[in-house]
Amino acid sequence: MLLDLWTIVLVSMGVVFFLAGTVGLLRFPDALSRLHALTKADNLGLGLVVIGLLPRLTGIADGAKMIFVWLLVMLSGACLAQLVAHLIRQSGDFKP
Amino acid sequence: MTAWLDSAALILLIGLAAWVVLGRNTFAAVAGFIAYGMLLGLVWVELQGIDVAMTEAAIGGGLTGALMIGAARRLKSAAPVAPATAGTLVIAIGVGAAMAAILAACVLALPNPAPSLASLVAGNIAATGVQNPITAVLLAFRSMDTLLEAVVLLLALIAVWSLAPDAEWPGRIGVPQTANPNGILAYIARVLPPIGLVIGFYIFWAGADQPGGKFQAATILAAMWLLIISAGLGKTPPVSSRWLRAGLIAGPIGFILVGAYGVASTGAFLGLPAAYAKPLIVTIEIALLPTLTLILALLIPPPLRKRAEA
Amino acid sequence: MTETPAGLLIVLAVLLPFVGMMLALMAGGRNTPRVAAITIVCVVVTVAAIGLQVAHAPLVYQLGGWAPPLGVALRADGPAAGMMAVVTVVVAAIALYARRDFAVPEGLVEARAPLAFWLLLLAVWGSLNLIFVSGDLFTLYVGLELLTFAGVPLVCLDGRAETLRAALRYLLFALMGSLLYLLGTVLIFGVYGTLDIELLSRVIQPSLVTRTVLALMTAGLLAKTALFPLHIWLPPAHAGAPAAASAILSGLVIKGSWFLIVRLWFDVMPGVVTFGTAQLLGAMGAAAIVVGSIVALRQQRLKLLVAYSTVAQIGYLFLMFPLAFDASAGAMSGGNVLTAGLLQAASHATAKASMFMAAGLFYKALGHDRIAELGGAARALPITTLTFAMAGLALMGVVPSGAYLAKKLLLAAAADQGQWWWTVVLQGGAAFTAGYTVLVLRRLLASPMAPEREIARVSRLSECTALALALASLLLGFVAAVPGIGLPSGLISNPLAPSELLTICLVTGGGCLLAWGFAQRPSSVRPAKAAFVGVLVEDFDGLLRQWPAASLSLFAFAAAMGWLLQSGTAA
Amino acid sequence: MTGATLHGLAAAILIGLGVFGLIAHASPLRKILAFNIVGSGVFLLAGALARRGAEAGFGGDPVLHAILITGIVVAFSATAMATAMLLRLRSVTDRTTLAETPPRHDADPPA
Amino acid sequence: MTEFLLGSACAILVVVAVGLVRLLRGPGEADRMMAVQLLGTGSTAVMLIFGAVIRQPAVIDVALIVALLSAFAGLAFVRGISPNSGGGDE
Amino acid sequence: MPSSNGKPEMTGGMASTGKLPSRKAAAIARGISYLALWLIMMPSARPTDLLVGAGAAIAATWLSLRTFPPATGCLHFVSMAALMPHFIWQSVRAGFDIARRVFDPRLPIQPGFVACPLGFPEGLARNTFATITSLIPGTVPCGEVDGVLTYHCLDLRNPVVQQLWAEERLMARALIAGRRHD
Structure with missing residues (x-):
């Protein structure tokens, strides 16, 4: 029961952060600010979903694998964010 | 509730397809196509085709997406159409x-209950020694298709090679790619591929008993190799390389040799003797893995020298 | 259904070319042609062995020992063995012909075009053998794709923009066809739960889905066969490729998808076909003959002329479908008409390959292939001129060619069923063929325009190979004498009977008239009245070969066929 | 309506969309994209059929799934080949459409 | 519980779909690709949730592949749209 | 662009003080971590599975040593692991920070660039630092010129540079820099 509560709370929060990412992507005025919303809110949303799902998995290894998926997404997201940021600055794709 | 999730994913999928087809901007269409490929993976998970989901996510989303982006960039400067x-x-x-209406009518007219070979597979899977039914079909029941498919890939590569400028034959085709060796692209191209290698081997090895297999693994390995190449940390081998050519034919030739062994041991080409079925399947897969990896990676065309010999 | 002991031969026939291709890739450089030659010898022996076996009984092989529907079976029946034999002859001839053209140039370790050519030649062969013997619809799909992937690069071996464009058109259109075929395969599986041709042939019933499947698959395969008006890619692709490659494309590659249509209509779902659809297919064939021939007559370049004549000859291959429809049973039935169709395919494969070879030799010797300036070529290349003439005669259906035999059988069937209109088409088609053969021959035999024309040397081996192939086509009619083919005896009781000779004279005369009427001529000469029709037809053809028009024709054909399938049963 | 039917209908729509793109787009790259859409529609249709045939403890008909994997790889190689051809065309000329030039009535054919 | 999980999966999908407005509107290429990344992360999350619902651990492997390959596609995109990326053909 | 003069001297040349491990030590450390990764994915103790896992780990280590020679720097695993909770916390803070701003109807942001001179030399150390700092609240690194990383900040009113320097001090122990790639 407590575990269910854990799942419900964390997954719901995950949804909220995905929402934050989307709203940021739509509301922020320039490309670089949108990038902030994307890299930060989304990764946290995915992380919360992952942690929320942990008690529902059958094995510890599955949980570790799931966390690894999250870390992988974070790593690639972080690197990609820098590359995109560099690109936006270079191409003048943004308004200062 | 599942129906809701299904519908949401499908509506989104159709929307993205419409965007890919109807969008004016080619780049935007390609971006939509990548999103489409990712979403297809999800839809396949919903259809409980885990193996297909892996293949579609890896090939449909990742590799084809990268191929299309590269093409779109290089076609940017072409005369408008x-x-x-x-x-x-x-x-x-x-x-x-x-077309859509007729096919929809066909879908609604399909017989109930649906015909299926699932129980036939279930009844015979024990003879193959593997537990993943899809691997059993791909490497035992319909192994001819898999063998021919490896040949199809090889042939596609020969076709792509036959387009190379004469001046570059038999060396490295295309311009080597470069990037700042201390930049972030090089950084990720150093960090990610070893991890991808481990994941690729895992997907490959797990494929005998659970979803996964050589195609998915080969796609991952190919993507990692391409990442290394695109960051300037490695080069494509010259087409005349003996090692490369040996790797390209290793898979199909190994497959055929195992098939010939089947003639000797079971009396049927591609037959698998019950006692050694699983080791033989694994042998075929091990032979195919480098071939598929090399071909999938080399099928993504490197930048060509412009007007090299026009 | 039970397996036959010699079945392993079929596996060999399919896999040996591919193994040869891979070993040739590994060997590389100057060893590639050698490995290809060894492979060709091996496959020739295999196919001969298969032929001997099939003469007694069809061969069946279950791969991996798994019986359909779970496994995949290969079957070599009479038509499959016959087609395999024809392909073997043509491939061997093309290999001999191309030995000089695709040798590695001096001073190079390896060159791109020769390597690609030899690998692709073997790949085409393997895929064709696979298509002939495969008993599984999905394996056939893989075979079709193999054939496409092997055929397309042959078009653009020289890397010019025009040939690249032609190859891309070919590839995209063929891919569209493959998708339609695959769609049909998937739907079939959804209804019957098997893809095995023999199992399917027992259970398949006309229904909404099977009709849709037949329409989609036929349309897709026609796109790959380039039957008018789906010939968008054929003329530029076949005319732009190197001669040996054109011979492969025109003589062999299109036969793969054509044979698959035959399998589909005669073996998989003969009961789904209706009278109307069979007539539609025949009508498209007739249109192909008329339009293809007229446009061929108006060409100024020899290779384009031969390419358009291929468009017309493809039409010929589809005339057997309406005649093979058994109205009383409401289904397709094989028999003599099917034999006639296969004979036609065989004679076209050999004759057209040798015609392209001859055209390539003229091009090589003269440095151009402008028909108007071919004068004097006959004196320079007498053997090749003879080759061209013989290939033309074989295509026309002169005694004792295979086409003659086929025509006899089809005419008999048309008379039998009272479908007199196909008689007209058959004889008219022969007249058109005579037309462009005569047109070219007249130019070849004319005296040279400029006496100081430089003539390059061509390989004598190539010339002789082309001649041998043309001769083979011309003598193909003698297969009627072979027991076991199952042809009615006394078909060619007296080939020199007055009625036969009269027919030939009439056809040739008609051909001369057509050539005179439609051919382009120097602007100083007043064009004949028919030339206006010719220009119209030419423009019509140009319009149809635009991408939107061609792709629309594809789906329009599928729709028309689906409608005819549906309404034919309701009536 | 079951989930499988839903997916089948969606597949029909995808195929329709892709067919439209194949006909309407003049740019070869967009044609290749549309080809991929049709292809994935066909695969999805097969997936729906496989789901209908789920039995013996499998989530779907494994034969159909295996065939699909083969089909996906073949479709990818076709895409790669078409793209390579297109890029080669691009490196030789500026004009990447499929329409033929020069017009057929030209008097001076290329050598 | 299943209902809740599927519901939240649905919610994530809808939210991410709304983010695709950036794919449609742009204005820059980078904006479009951000929307694609958002969809990639979102569909990974949905996939994981769905895998937990149907109790199929192999779905995590699919998510793993999606994560790895979407990174690859993203990097290709960055190189594809960058004005001075390597390669000699411009 | 607000420049950031007055950077404390102590950070200069930071992170190059640690001793680089030998090639062998680096290989063993990486091999073990890749093997651990394998075990996470395939927690099976069957000998064949372990054998393949070991093979995968060896291949990955070989690849890693090839593209990323130990001489170009390394991460100190223990210190890095010790910092993990801190990074995660920063990442959570970043998410909350974004959510707070996004859902605020006034949209309280003031984006702009900040230049941040760093002690980390080019290569692994600086890249890792940049990657990790892209996860902390309000900053995304977007390129570097002569040892100065440029950050895009969501809110220039925050003391961004001080925050980054604090991170730098924290990470100095975990990042051992080597020569640059060439």
């Missing part, structure tokens, strides 16, 4: 709609 006339558009809409 005249848009279709209104008449063509109207007729094309009609044809597309008619």
Whole structure:
């Protein structure tokens, strides 16, 4: 029961952060600010979903694998964010 | 509730497809196509085709997406293409709609209960020694298709090679790619591929008993290799390389040799003797893995020298 | 259904070319042609062995020992063995012909075009053998794709923009066809739960889905076969490729998808076909003959002329479908008409390959292939001129060619069923063929325009190979004498009977008239009245070969066929 | 309506969309994209059929799934080949459409 | 519980779909690709949730592949749209 | 662009003080971590599975040593692991920070660039630092010129540079820099 509560709370929060990412992507005025919303809110949303799902998995290894998926997404997201940021600055794709 | 999730994913999928087809901007269409590929993976998970989901996510989303982006960039400077006339558009809409309607009617007219070979597979899977039914079909029941498919890939590569400028034959085709060796692209190209290698081997090895297998693994490995190449940390081998050519034919030739062993041991080409079925399947997969990896990676064309010999 | 002991031969026939291709890739450089030659010898022996076996009984092989529907079976029946034999002859001839053209140039370790050519030649062969013997619809799909992937690069071996464009058109259109075929395969599986041709042939019933499937698959395969009006890619692709490659494309590659249509209509779902659809297919064939021939007559370049004549000859291959429809049973039935169709395919494969070879030799010797300036070529290349003439005669259906035999059988069937209109088409088609053969021959035999024309040397081996192939086509009619083919005896009781000779004279005369009427001529000469029709037809053809028009025709054909399938049963 | 039917209908729509793109787009790259859409529609249709045939404890008909994997790889190689051809065309000329030039009535054919 | 999980999966999908407005509107290429990344992360999350619902651990492997390959596609995109990326053909 | 003069001297040349491990030590450390990764994915103790896992780990280590020679720097695993909770916390803070701003109807942001001179030399150390700092609240690194990383900040009113320097001090122990790639 407590575990269910854990799942419900964390997954719901995950949804909220995905929402934050989307709203940021739509509301922020320039490309670089949108990038902030994307890299930060989304990764946290995915992380919360992952942690929320942990008690529902059958094995510890599955949980570790799931966390690894999250870390992988974070790593690639972080690197990609820098590359995109560099690109936006270079191409003048943004308004200062 | 599942129906809701299904519908949401499918509506999104159709929307993205419409964007890919209808969008004006080619780059935007390609971006939509990548999103489409990712979403397809999800839809396949919903259809409980885990193996297919892996393949579609890896090949449909990742590799094809990268291929298309590269192509779109290089075609940017080409002369613009005249848009279709209104008449063509109207007729094309009609044809597309008619096609969709007829197929929808066919889907609704399919017999119930649906025919299936699932129980036949379940009844015979023990003879193959593997537990993943899809691997059993791919490497035992319909192994001819898999063998021919490896040949198809090889042939596609020969076709792509046959397009190379004469001046570059038999060396490295295309311009080597470069990037700042201390930049972030090089950084990720150093960090990610070893991890991808471990994941690729895992997907490959797990494929005998659970979803996964050589195609998915080969796609991952190919993507990692391409990442290394695109960051300037490695080069494609020259087409004359003995090692490369040996790797390219290792898979199909190994497959055929195992098949010939089947003639000797079971009396049927591609037959698997019950006692050694699983080791033989693994042997075939091990032979195919480098071949598929090399071909999938080399099928993504490197930048060509412009007007090298025009 | 039970397996036959010699079945392993079929596996060999399919896999040996591919193994040869891979070993040739590994060997590389100057060893590639050698490995290809060894492979060809091996496959020739295999196919001969298969032929001997099939003469007694069809061969069946279950791969991996798994019986359909779970496994995949290969079957070599009479038509499959016959087609395999024809392909073997043509491939061997093309290999001999191309030995000089695709040798590695001096001073190079390896060159791109020769390597690609030899690998692709073997790949085409393997895929064709696979298509002939495969008993599984999905394996056939893989075979079709193999054939496409092997055929397309042959078009653009020289890397010019025009040939690249032609190859891309070919590839995209063929891919559209493959998708339609695959769609049909998937739907079939959804209804019957098997893809095995023999199992399917027992259970398949006309229904909404099977009719849709037949329409989609036929349309897709026609796109790959380039039957008019789906010939968008054929003329530029076949005319732009190197001669040996054109011979492969025109003589062999299109036969793969054509044979698959035959399998589909005669073996998989003969009961789904209706009278109307069979007539539609025949009508498209007739249209192909008329339009293809007229446009061929108006060409100024020899290779384009031969390419358009291929468009017309493809039409010929589809005339057997309406005649093979058994109205009383409401289904397709094989028999003599099917034999006639296969004979036609065989004679076209050999004759057209040798015609392209001859055209390539003229091009090589003269440095151009402008028909108007071919004068004097006959004196320079007498053997090749003879080759061209013989290939033309074989295509026309002169005694004792295979086409003659086929025509006899089809005419008999048309008379039998009272479908007199196909008689007209058959004889008219022969007249058209005579037309462009005569047109070219007249130019070849004319005296040279400029006496100081430089003539390059061509390989004598190539010339002789082309001649041998043309001769083979011309003598193909003698297969009627072979027991076991199952042809009615006494078909060619007296080939020199007055009625036969009269027919030939009439056809040739008609051909001369057509050539005179439609051919382009120097602007100083007043064009004949028919030339206006010719220009119209030419423009019509140009319009149809635009991408939107061609792709629309594809779906329009599928729709028309689906409608005819549906309404034919309701009536 | 079951989930499988839903997916089948969606597949029909995808195929329709892709067919439209194949006909309407003049740019070869967009044609290749549309080809991929049709292809994935066909695969999805097969997936729906496989789901209908789920039995013996499998989530779907494994034969159909295996065939699909083969089909996806073949479709990818076709895409790669078409793209390579297109890029080669691009490296030789500026004009990447499929329409033929020069017009057929030209008097001076290329050598 | 299943209902809740599927519901939240649905919610994530809808939210991410709304983010695709950036794919449609742009204005820059980078904006479009951000929307694609958002969809990639979102569909990974949905996939994981769905895998937990149907109790199929192999779905995590699919998510793993999606994560790895979407990174690859993203990097290709960055190189594809960058004005001075390597390669000699411009 | 607000420049950031007055950077404390102590950070200069930071992170190059640690001793680089030998090639062998680096290989063993990486091999073990890749093997651990394998075990996470395939927690099976069957000998064949372990054998393949070991093979995968060896291949990955070989690849890693090839593209990323130990001489170009390394991460100190223990210190890095010790910092993990801190990074995660920063990442959570970043998410909340974004959510707070996004859902605020006034949209309280003031984006702009900040230049941040760093002690980390080019290569692994600086890249890792940049990657990790892209996860902390309000900053995304977007390129570097002569040892100065440029950050895009969501809110220039925050003391961004001080925050980054604090991170730098924290990470100095975990990042051992080597020569640059060439």
